[in-house]
Amino acid sequence: MQRIGVFVCWCGSNIAATVDVKRVAETLGQEPGVVYSADYQYMCSENGQQLIKTAIKEHGLTGIVVCSCSPRMHEATFRKTAESAGLNPYMVEIANIREQVSWIHKDIEEATVKAIILGRTAIAKLLLNTPLTAGETGVTKRALVIGGGIAGIQTALDIAEAGYEVDIVEQRPTIGGRMAQLDKTFPTLDCAACILTPKMVDCAQNEKIDILSYSEVEEVKGFVGNFTVKIRKKARYIDEKKCTGCGICMSVCPSKKGLNEFNMNLNNRPAAYIPFAQAIPNVAVIDPEQCIKLKTGKCGLCSMKCEAKAIDYTQQDSFVERNYGAIVVATGFKIADLKYFNEYGYADNKDVITSLELERLMNAAGPTKGTLLRPSDNTHPHVITFIQCVGSRDISGCGKPYCSKICCMYTAKHAMLIREKYPDTEVHVFYIDVRTPGKNYDEFYRRAVEQYDVDYIKGMVGKVYNENGKLMVQGSDLLSNEQITIASDLVVLAAAIEPEPSVRKIATLLTTSIDTNNFLTEAHAKLRPVESPTAGIFLSGMCQGPKDIPETVSQASACAAKVIGLLAKDKLKCNPCVSISDDSMCIGCGTCANVCPYGAITYVDKEFRLGGGKTEVRRVASVNEAVCQGCGACTVACPSGAIDLKGFTTKQIMAEVEAVCKR
Amino acid sequence: MKFSYYPGCTLKTQGKDLDIYARKSAEALGIDMEEIENWQCCGAVYPQAKDEIARKLSAVRALDSAKKQDGKLLTLCSACYNVIKRVNNDMKNDENINLKANNYLKATGYLAEGDEYNGETEVIHYLEMLRDTVGWANLKAKVVNPLKGVKIGAYYGCLLLRPSSVLQFDNPENPTILEDFIKAIGATPVVYAMRNECCGAYVSLKDKEVVKKTANRIVNNAKANGADMLITACPACWYNLNHNSDGSLPVKYLTELLAQALGLI
Numbered sequence: 001m002q003r004i005g006v007f008v009c010w011c012g013s014n015i016a017a018t019v020d021v022k023r024v025a026e027t028l029g030q031e032p033g034v035v036y037s038a039d040y041q042y043m044c045s046e047n048g049q050q051l052i053k054t055a056i057k058e059h060g061l062t063g064i065v066v067c068s069c070s071p072r073m074h075e076a077t078f079r080k081t082a083e084s085a086g087l088n089p090y091m092v093e094i095a096n097i098r099e100q101v102s103w104i105h106k107d108i109e110e111a112t113v114k115a116i117i118l119g120r121t122a123i124a125k126l127l128l129n130t131p132l133t134a135g136e137t138g139v140t141k142r143a144l145v146i147g148g149g150i151a152g153i154q155t156a157l158d159i160a161e162a163g164y165e166v167d168i169v170e171q172r173p174t175i176g177g178r179m180a181q182l183d184k185t186f187p188t189l190d191c192a193a194c195i196l197t198p199k200m201v202d203c204a205q206n207e208k209i210d211i212l213s214y215s216e217v218e219e220v221k222g223f224v225g226n227f228t229v230k231i232r233k234k235a236r237y238i239d240e241k242k243c244t245g246c247g248i249c250m251s252v253c254p255s256k257k258g259l260n261e262f263n264m265n266l267n268n269r270p271a272a273y274i275p276f277a278q279a280i281p282n283v284a285v286i287d288p289e290q291c292i293k294l295k296t297g298k299c300g301l302c303s304m305k306c307e308a309k310a311i312d313y314t315q316q317d318s319f320v321e322r323n324y325g326a327i328v329v330a331t332g333f334k335i336a337d338l339k340y341f342n343e344y345g346y347a348d349n350k351d352v353i354t355s356l357e358l359e360r361l362m363n364a365a366g367p368t369k370g371t372l373l374r375p376s377d378n379t380h381p382h383v384i385t386f387i388q389c390v391g392s393r394d395i396s397g398c399g400k401p402y403c404s405k406i407c408c409m410y411t412a413k414h415a416m417l418i419r420e421k422y423p424d425t426e427v428h429v430f431y432i433d434v435r436t437p438g439k440n441y442d443e444f445y446r447r448a449v450e451q452y453d454v455d456y457i458k459g460m461v462g463k464v465y466n467e468n469g470k471l472m473v474q475g476s477d478l479l480s481n482e483q484i485t486i487a488s489d490l491v492v493l494a495a496a497i498e499p500e501p502s503v504r505k506i507a508t509l510l511t512t513s514i515d516t517n518n519f520l521t522e523a524h525a526k527l528r529p530v531e532s533p534t535a536g537i538f539l540s541g542m543c544q545g546p547k548d549i550p551e552t553v554s555q556a557s558a559c560a561a562k563v564i565g566l567l568a569k570d571k572l573k574c575n576p577c578v579s580i581s582d583d584s585m586c587i588g589c590g591t592c593a594n595v596c597p598y599g600a601i602t603y604v605d606k607e608f609r610l611g612g613g614k615t616e617v618r619r620v621a622s623v624n625e626a627v628c629q630g631c632g633a634c635t636v637a638c639p640s641g642a643i644d645l646k647g648f649t650t651k652q653i654m655a656e657v658e659a660v661c662k663r
Numbered sequence: 664m665k666f667s668y669y670p671g672c673t674l675k676t677q678g679k680d681l682d683i684y685a686r687k688s689a690e691a692l693g694i695d696m697e698e699i700e701n702w703q704c705c706g707a708v709y710p711q712a713k714d715e716i717a718r719k720l721s722a723v724r725a726l727d728s729a730k731k732q733d734g735k736l737l738t739l740c741s742a743c744y745n746v747i748k749r750v751n752n753d754m755k756n757d758e759n760i761n762l763k764a765n766n767y768l769k770a771t772g773y774l775a776e777g778d779e780y781n782g783e784t785e786v787i788h789y790l791e792m793l794r795d796t797v798g799w800a801n802l803k804a805k806v807v808n809p810l811k812g813v814k815i816g817a818y819y820g821c822l823l824l825r826p827s828s829v830l831q832f833d834n835p836e837n838p839t840i841l842e843d844f845i846k847a848i849g850a851t852p853v854v855y856a857m858r859n860e861c862c863g864a865y866v867s868l869k870d871k872e873v874v875k876k877t878a879n880r881i882v883n884n885a886k887a888n889g890a891d892m893l894i895t896a897c898p899a900c901w902y903n904l905n906h907n908s909d910g911s912l913p914v915k916y917l918t919e920l921l922a923q924a925l926g927l928i
């Protein structure tokens with residue numbers, strides 16, 4: 001017979017204000033099998049844990065139930081407590097009376113009754129618990145970083161610095177990401193390329209870093225410490241090892257109609273191209289949609305001129321498979337689609353542009369060589385109007401409900417740079433709120449207003465329309481309570497940002513969670529911000545939420561620290577709550593292997609004694625405990641009830657259901 | 664298909680054409696519009712004062728009367744649609760207005776003891792009926808006199824679209840329903856920026872100069888984008904765009920063009 005102890009936590013007033021904790025402790029103390037019960041203000045505190053340890057020893061407890069917060073919060077804490085007092089850590093059950101009771105109920109009576117029921121349920125399960133022992137697995141000392149923007153670059157450099165091997169998989173032909181497209185960076189106004197490209201070169205030269213550009217993650221298997229990833233290397237029709245990056249193919253290519261993605265489609269590029277001068281790897285790529293040779297078979301100019309003989313029109317996608325201990329997602333962001341915001345005239349007017357397009361127009365390496373000319377007629381715009389929050393903080397359903405966070409600062413930067421370079425230009429900014437928290441940020445914005453005379457107008461814009469060659473920006477000035485229309489030459493939209501769309505596929509491959517806005521979810525919003533809820537998967541940069549460059553780099557380094565901490569371990573404890581199959585009941589039907597998402601179940605032929613000296617060979621299921629993640633899908637699917645999940649056996653779950661239903 | 668129909672005062676006086684062509688077209692499309700009995704003026708824009716209960720009552724009566732028929736109330740005038748749908752929303756979601764309106768209607772004997780109106784009726788605009796009940800494809804098939812080559816600017820005004828959270832008629836910034844209608848009758852829609860700007864509405868009673876400005880702004884913007892004519896569902900808009908603009912662009916009711924396309928005129 002078990003001797004169970006029940007420990008009811010107040011969580012300060014978090015639980016105690018809504019749940020009568022004393023009554024819960026007293027009532028549960030009467031339950032069969034329970035020999036001790038107590039309540040305490042903070043069970044997770046040192047004193048609280050000591051109370052548990054003392055009770056385990058003094059009352060000879062064989063198992064404990066802690067009525068407290070979610071097991072995601074403190075299950076590990078209380079398991080350690082029990083273990084240090086000599087109990088098996090899997091003889092601990094948590095009844096969640098905070099998230100599932102006190103935080104969602106108002107009525108004390110109702111909440112107290114529910115807390116008692118959840119406590120009983122945990123006791124019913126614990127009565128059937130058996131001690132479990134965790135096994136161990138090794139750790140592959142190599143990390144994968146998906147995405148080669150500033151986030152991925154920083155994470156990879158930090159991991160490599162600690163001495164571990166790391167691969168960067170980047171879907172575009174070069175690493176560098178969005179930051180490579182920017183002109184200057186706030187709040188110091190240093191040029192983005194000047195601070196980014198040395199880091200890109202560091203990546204290329206670091207022996208521990210392997211860059212797989214123009215590549216995508218195709219398949220992910222395994223678990224923390226032991227992932228196997230299949231990577232597709234897209235055909236670039238150029239032999240990476242031979243190409244010297246001389247650029248002759250670019251200059252001779254007769255197909256010039258491809259849109260230049262790096263310049264936000266503001267101009268064209270040849271079919272054979274290197275995205276930008278400082279690209280890493282400095283290797284050309286051929287766009288099969290634009291290449292005349294690949295489309296019609298006639299041309300081959302680049303092949304004739306290439307001295308390195310690097311052109312290979314027959315190249316196919318290839319695959320590499322590698323093992324990793326940890327995976328970092330650093331897939332970044334894109335500008336949200338503006339198709340639901342026709343009122344700003346983006347689709348109909350060439351001179352209504354996004355801020356990222358403006359970055360290219362102001363960049364010395366951009367389509368206008370850094371001279372600010374408006375796209376429609378290449379003239380200098382004299383009146384420029386910025387519209388902030390286009391699609392951000394939007395509750396109409398057309399845009400994003402969140403603040404994109406970076407727009408207030410980059411708009412102040414753009415306004416200031418334009419006024420500095422072209423003092424004859426009038427600059428207006430429509431804003432809802434100016435949000436500039438951050439070191440030296442508000443000072444930066446104030447400089448735009450006070451020193452550079454940028455006209456900030458509090459109010460939203462209703463529409464932008466063309467009238468006699470001018471872009472009429474119609475909006476309201478809330479401070480003077482006036483409706484105003486500004487005849488402008490160029491309109492710049494601070495469009496909302498959203499996660500790079502490929503992140504959805506990657507989240508599915510990694511079985512990690514994504515929120516309603518397609519941002520990846522962190523394990524804990526405050527305490528585990530760079531880990532995903534899936535063990536071994538880490539988050540770096542914009543894929544987790546909007547952030548600027550300083551914040552992205554901080555997070556990228558934090559992420560690297562977590563990865564290094566994992567890779568530094570030689571062994572990882574496995575979860576002992578895995579499936580086990582009863583050979584005597586297994587009929588070898590194959591159902592469980594079919595539903596297993598981790599490929600943990602195989603079939604083996606086993607010899608069984610039938611008595612009387614006879615034997616028979618039968619096919620039965622065999623679970624690889626290192627691969628099984630304990631999801632329980634097989635236990636539900638098994639038609640003969642042969643397979644069960646340790647720690648969550650069918651009997652235990654039925655006992656819980658019974659305890660909930662029985663009054 | 665039968666609908667209880669609320670015409671409203673203007674459609675019986677200044678805006679007769681809007682009503683007449685709507686009925687003719689509906690008949691041709693197999694829709695039976697049955698005018699509810701003893702309806703009163705919806706109150707135009709007046710019932711929108713939050714604390715004014717009495718002026719919402721005629722809308723509540725119309726809604727209750729439709730509830731007792733088929734549960735649907737068809738409207739046509741933009742102002743009536745706006746008022747009736749917003750009052751209906753108040754009866755559904757505003758406890759204070761619901762309680763007072765019901766109490767008043769019971770006290771005056773309009774509602775029997777135990778009877779209540781709680782916003783059950785569905786308020787439908789004629790355009791929504793064309794889109795959802797008839798269907799654009801069906802409508803297109805019934806057009807005998809397609810208005811080929813006619814460039815029509817849809818003029819929405821404000822009352823059809825706002826407040827969008829209550830009316831849920833169309834996207835208030837980038838509406839499409841009137842353009843879809845124009846395509847269905849065989850004409851070419853002209854999209855122009857001012858199509859959802861206010862025409863000046865009742866300000867024309869007080870200050871003609873203001874309305875001349877707003878009306879001309881709309882007409883000029885439509886002309887600049889190549890429109891040959893404007894269509895509207897609102898008698899107030901029709902009046903302002905016809906009589907307070909420079910008159911350079913014909914402004915018609917959408918139902919008139921519908922009847923024309925269906926070969927009824």
